Amino acid sequence: MQLVTTGFHMKQMAINPQLNISPADSIAEVDRILHTYNPIAQLLRAEFEKNLTNND
Secondary structure, X not given: OHHHHHHOOXXXXXXXXXXXXXXXXXXXXXXXXXXXXXXXXXXXXHHHHHHHHOOO
């Protein structure tokens, strides 16, 4: 996420999950891995929305 926010010249976010997936992973394995990030994704979404509505 840090690369995205930097690319858009946005404020850096406190939540920057590192996704550990590989091109060699099967679709089922990637799906399993990504589902483990659901709690973090919810926090990231809340912070992202807060940053979008905060016009500092």
